[in-house]
Amino acid sequence: MDLRPTPSEAAFRAELREWLATSLPTLPPKPPPHDWPARRAYDTGWQRTLFDAGYAGVDWPVEGGGRAASPVEQLIFKEELEQAHAPYVGVNFVGLLHAGPTVIAEGTPEQKARYLAPILRGDEVWCQGFSEPDAGSDLASLRTRAVRDGDEYVVTGSKIWTSHAEVADFCELLVRTGPEGSRHKGITWLIMPMDSPGIDIRPLQTIAGSTEFAELYLDEVRIPAANRVGAENDGWRVTMVTLSFERGTAFVGDLLEAVELLSQSVDLARRTGAWDDPGVRRQAGHLRAELDALAALTKRNVSQAARTGVPGIGGTVFKLAYTETRQRLGEFSLGLLDRCGLAATAPHPLDGGGPLPVGTMVEDWLRGISLSIAAGTSQIQRNIVAERILGLPKDPPAGDGER
Amino acid sequence: MDFELSDEQRELADGIRRLCLGRLPLEVLRRNERTSRTVDRAAWSELAAAGVFAMTVPESAGGLGLGLADAAVVFEELGAGLVPGPLVATFLAAGRIEGAADGSVMVGLATRPRPGRPGTGVLPCIVEHLAELDVLVVDDGDGLSRVDPRAVDAAPLERPLDPLTPLSAVPELPAGEPLAGAAEAARWRRDGAALTGALQVGLARWACEVAVDYATQRHQFGRPIGSFQAVKHLCADMVVRTELARAAVHAGALTVDQPDVGDADRAVAGAKLLADEAALANGRASIQVHGGMGFTWEVPVHLAAKRARVLATHFGTAADRAAALADGL
Numbered sequence: 001m002d003l004r005p006t007p008s009e010a011a012f013r014a015e016l017r018e019w020l021a022t023s024l025p026t027l028p029p030k031p032p033p034h035d036w037p038a039r040r041a042y043d044t045g046w047q048r049t050l051f052d053a054g055y056a057g058v059d060w061p062v063e064g065g066g067r068a069a070s071p072v073e074q075l076i077f078k079e080e081l082e083q084a085h086a087p088y089v090g091v092n093f094v095g096l097l098h099a100g101p102t103v104i105a106e107g108t109p110e111q112k113a114r115y116l117a118p119i120l121r122g123d124e125v126w127c128q129g130f131s132e133p134d135a136g137s138d139l140a141s142l143r144t145r146a147v148r149d150g151d152e153y154v155v156t157g158s159k160i161w162t163s164h165a166e167v168a169d170f171c172e173l174l175v176r177t178g179p180e181g182s183r184h185k186g187i188t189w190l191i192m193p194m195d196s197p198g199i200d201i202r203p204l205q206t207i208a209g210s211t212e213f214a215e216l217y218l219d220e221v222r223i224p225a226a227n228r229v230g231a232e233n234d235g236w237r238v239t240m241v242t243l244s245f246e247r248g249t250a251f252v253g254d255l256l257e258a259v260e261l262l263s264q265s266v267d268l269a270r271r272t273g274a275w276d277d278p279g280v281r282r283q284a285g286h287l288r289a290e291l292d293a294l295a296a297l298t299k300r301n302v303s304q305a306a307r308t309g310v311p312g313i314g315g316t317v318f319k320l321a322y323t324e325t326r327q328r329l330g331e332f333s334l335g336l337l338d339r340c341g342l343a344a345t346a347p348h349p350l351d352g353g354g355p356l357p358v359g360t361m362v363e364d365w366l367r368g369i370s371l372s373i374a375a376g377t378s379q380i381q382r383n384i385v386a387e388r389i390l391g392l393p394k395d396p397p398a399g400d401g402e403r
Numbered sequence: 404m405d406f407e408l409s410d411e412q413r414e415l416a417d418g419i420r421r422l423c424l425g426r427l428p429l430e431v432l433r434r435n436e437r438t439s440r441t442v443d444r445a446a447w448s449e450l451a452a453a454g455v456f457a458m459t460v461p462e463s464a465g466g467l468g469l470g471l472a473d474a475a476v477v478f479e480e481l482g483a484g485l486v487p488g489p490l491v492a493t494f495l496a497a498g499r500i501e502g503a504a505d506g507s508v509m510v511g512l513a514t515r516p517r518p519g520r521p522g523t524g525v526l527p528c529i530v531e532h533l534a535e536l537d538v539l540v541v542d543d544g545d546g547l548s549r550v551d552p553r554a555v556d557a558a559p560l561e562r563p564l565d566p567l568t569p570l571s572a573v574p575e576l577p578a579g580e581p582l583a584g585a586a587e588a589a590r591w592r593r594d595g596a597a598l599t600g601a602l603q604v605g606l607a608r609w610a611c612e613v614a615v616d617y618a619t620q621r622h623q624f625g626r627p628i629g630s631f632q633a634v635k636h637l638c639a640d641m642v643v644r645t646e647l648a649r650a651a652v653h654a655g656a657l658t659v660d661q662p663d664v665g666d667a668d669r670a671v672a673g674a675k676l677l678a679d680e681a682a683l684a685n686g687r688a689s690i691q692v693h694g695g696m697g698f699t700w701e702v703p704v705h706l707a708a709k710r711a712r713v714l715a716t717h718f719g720t721a722a723d724r725a726a727a728l729a730d731g732l
Contacts, residue, residue: 001405001406001407001408001409001412001472001653001657002404002405002406002657002661003404003406003654003657003658003661003664003665004404004661004663004664005404006404009404072404072405262732263732266729266732278722278726281725281726281729281730282722282725282726282729283725284728284729284732285724285725285726285727285728285729285730285732286676286725286728288669288673288728288729288731288732289651289672289673289674289676289677289724289725289728290647290673290677292651292654292669292670292673293647293648293650293651293654293673293674293677294647295654296406296650296651296653296654297646297647297650297651299404299406299650299654300406300407300646300650300653302406303404303405303406303407304407306405306407307405307407314646317642317643317646317647320639320640320643321643321646321647379632379636381639382632382635382636382639382640383632383635383636383639385638385639385642385643386629386635386636386638386639387635389639389642390611390615390638390639390642391615391619392615392618392619392627392629392630392634392635392638393619393626393627393629393630394630395630395631395632
């Protein structure tokens with residue numbers, strides 16, 4: 001065990017920090033949260049800036065146009081960007097973290113030549129069409145049907161939780177090509193151009209009031225067979241390749257954001273006088289211990305990925321622990337605002353000081369609720385830990401014997 | 404940075420695990436339940452011969468010259484083996500008190516009650532393993548002193564919570580001869596908390612292991628109870644608590660060894676806090692998975708829950724630790 005950076009890790013960090021210090025001041029002002037075209041322009045502009053400096057796809061393999069950074073360097077990259085308050089990956093998320101890596105691993109030479117560079121440059125934005133209204137935790141039951149017609153697939157069905165659908169150019173789409181009930185064995189991975197006729201996008205409003213994701217209705221959308229990644233009916237395996245791409249660094253930015261929220265909360269508690277309450281101080285101290293431990297667990301998972309090349313199951317354990325801490329932190333900070341935490345707009349503080357951080361804290365509390373649902377509910381994650389780490393027996397099969 | 408255990412650390416852990424299982428299996432340990440001497444001195448010497456107490460003593464002084472992180476890896480195994488005795492105190496004393504490192508002198512540790520400390524006004528000092536100690540070190544707050552355990556006027560307590568940790572009530576600890584100053588006392592508290600955290604991680608892990616074994620074997624409604632999600636989730640939560648606490652304990656101990664990577668006091672305080680919680684919660688959860696059998700004396704799972712309770716009182720309370728962590732915010 002060694003927590004000290006190697007000379008090359010230290011150099012990577014120093015170089016990146018220096019670049020961020022000169023580049024970030026040149027960024028345009030942040031767009032308003034609900035203006036999605038403006039947000040696309042902002043996020044892809046930042047991606048272009050990263051690309052020009054050689055920092056696009058740090059975690060992508062060299063053959064995909066990336067930098068093949070080690071897992072530790074990926075951790076450093078995320079830490080430095082978050083600490084410098086660099087823009088979030090934003091609308092580039094699916095392209096950089098799911099679709100691109102899938103095309104690198106499973107795509108044809110033509111597909112790689114066509115799709116990878118525009119993702120890295122920020123020219124093209126991707127969204128994800130995996131979940132369906134009737135296929136959430138049980139993704140393998142998805143029913144959006146693709147019927148082969150000559151050189152095309154004709155796709156009909158619906159998708160849900162599709163982030164950035166309105167501003168995306170392509171969708172990584174999972175469709176049913178096998179017979180009904182074929183589950184994992186009858187799924188195909190397609191690239192759907194978002195300007196295809198027959199796509200109806202209906203934004204969904206979250207409980208936080210934002211519209212970052214949408215429902216997609218697909219009515220006989222024609223997709224070229226050349227857009228299939230991997231073999232027909234092999235899409236489940238292709239998807240799993242993507243899901244194992246992440247190297248234990250998925251929540252690095254979120255964790256550092258949580259550290260900052262705790263620090264903001266302590267400042268607020270000092271201002272309101274709540275800090276005089278030993279109970280409040282103990283809660284804050286406990287949260288600090290948890291955040292420190294989560295940072296240590298991240299280092300452990302990243303080190304495991306560096307040794308074995310695969311992220312292992314540590315990410316699942318991390319997400320379960322992080323979710324609980326983050327939700328408790330949300331309760332803690334909102335509680336400090338007492339009744340001023342009942343609206344997302346800040347009333348004028350009586351001490352005449354700066355504005356109260358009400359919006360951030362209300363928003364964070366609301367977003368915290370989604371943490372135990374998004375990317376696999378905590379209940380599904382616990383099943384995974386119990387079955388894959390502990391080897392406990394699976395539930396009796398519900399239908400075809402495999403989940 | 405490589406925060407994975409090294410091959411040497413894994414071998415070290417394997418060796419101690421085998422020693423515990425071979426020399427101190429539970430059925431042997433349990434023969435001494437509720438007696439005043441629960442430490443098998445021959446086995447204690449074997450632990451010493453394996454280097455358990457002298458791990459961080461410099462090689463020039465006859466030790467292994469390893470770091471506190473290596474010791475944490477070893478102490479997790481001692482925790483998982485439910486090995487009784489003043490392991491941490493004897494480790495801390497090695498290199499300072501003659502005979503501690505080789506196991507011939509067993510050293511205990513007690514904290515002198517500080518007058519005026521809220522919540523302790525009428526409570527006497529409770530000392531562990533007093534009858535079998537060779538030396539008692541007392542943390543006086545501003546330093547350490549050495550006390551002859553035979554000179555301590557104490558009343559053994561019947562039915563100690565952990566049947567393998569005998570307790571005595573000491574109305575007044577005698578003044579001892581000075582052993583070390585305030586800085587060394589603070590180091591004992593920090594390193595001791597880190598290694599006690601490692602013991603707790605071992606207990607948390609063991610509690611989870613026996614719960615999973617039971618949930619796999621025990622059938623109800625025609626299937627193993629471990630196939631029910633309600634049971635699975637209890638077990639999964641045990642894994643999460645253990646892994647989080649282990650990462651924290653290793654980071655705490657390693658920050659002591661590599662002070663340039665962070666604040667060791669902070670890292671250790673957080674680690675002990677989470678390790679205590681993991682061991683306590685896993686002990687309870689494991690009993691729950693065992694159902695009625697878990698509430699019987701015969702099934703050993705209660706030993707982990709009880710030991711966790713004992714270790715959670717070492718080196719300050721959870722409230723002290725959380726408050727200290729908050730002070731740095």
